[in-house]
Amino acid sequence: MAILSVLLPPAPPLKAKAKPVDKVDDDIRRLIDDMLETMYAAPGIGLAANQVGVLKRVIVLDIARSEEPPTPLALINPEVVWASEETAVFNEGCLSVPEHYADVERPAEVKVRFLDRKGVRQEIHAKGLLSTCIQHEMDHLEGVLFVDHLSALKRNMILRKLSKQRKHQAESAL
Ligand code: NI
Numbered sequence: 001m002a003i004l005s006v007l008l009p010p011a012p013p014l015k016a017k018a019k020p021v022d023k024v025d026d027d028i029r030r031l032i033d034d035m036l037e038t039m040y041a042a043p044g045i046g047l048a049a050n051q052v053g054v055l056k057r058v059i060v061l062d063i064a065r066s067e068e069p070p071t072p073l074a075l076i077n078p079e080v081v082w083a084s085e086e087t088a089v090f091n092e093g094c095l096s097v098p099e100h101y102a103d104v105e106r107p108a109e110v111k112v113r114f115l116d117r118k119g120v121r122q123e124i125h126a127k128g129l130l131s132t133c134i135q136h137e138m139d140h141l142e143g144v145l146f147v148d149h150l151s152a153l154k155r156n157m158i159l160r161k162l163s164k165q166r167k168h169q170a171e172s173a174l
Helices: 026-041 128-141 152-172
Strands: 046-048 058-061 073-083 087-092 102-107 110-115 121-126
Touching (some): 026 058, 046 128, 073 128, 087 128, 110 128, 121 128
Antiparallel strands (some): 046 058, 058 073, 087 102
């Protein structure tokens, strides 16, 4: 397993649409394991393949609290087959937008169909944080960041601060 580097804007894969996985093989399972290791190391509760520069429809997540046993989940080719009319607002963050958080409104519950790491078709009915997290990660597969749900004013403010942070970090690393 390996820890991969997580891309930040304006890296092109963050804006690109990921392609469906046509065969769940050892390469995909290795990608999943590397993504999980990268997510746990960050630490984060979700990661999409786009964020590590791989344009395949793969997301991983684990919403267990730190004192609980880990519950890693990997979804391949996830598709929302039902979304509730009721919505929920969560204060979201993202490993590709470090240190910035904002409220995002999304359907409160979703049913998602996907392939598991054995290539077996599964369906999950997600509520609460799990629902938000799956939708956030699935957005990445479409090239969408959580800041894209905000007003242009808020989004640009966050992206500007992020690029200043990065410049500062790059300078202090010299
Ligand atoms: Ni994210």
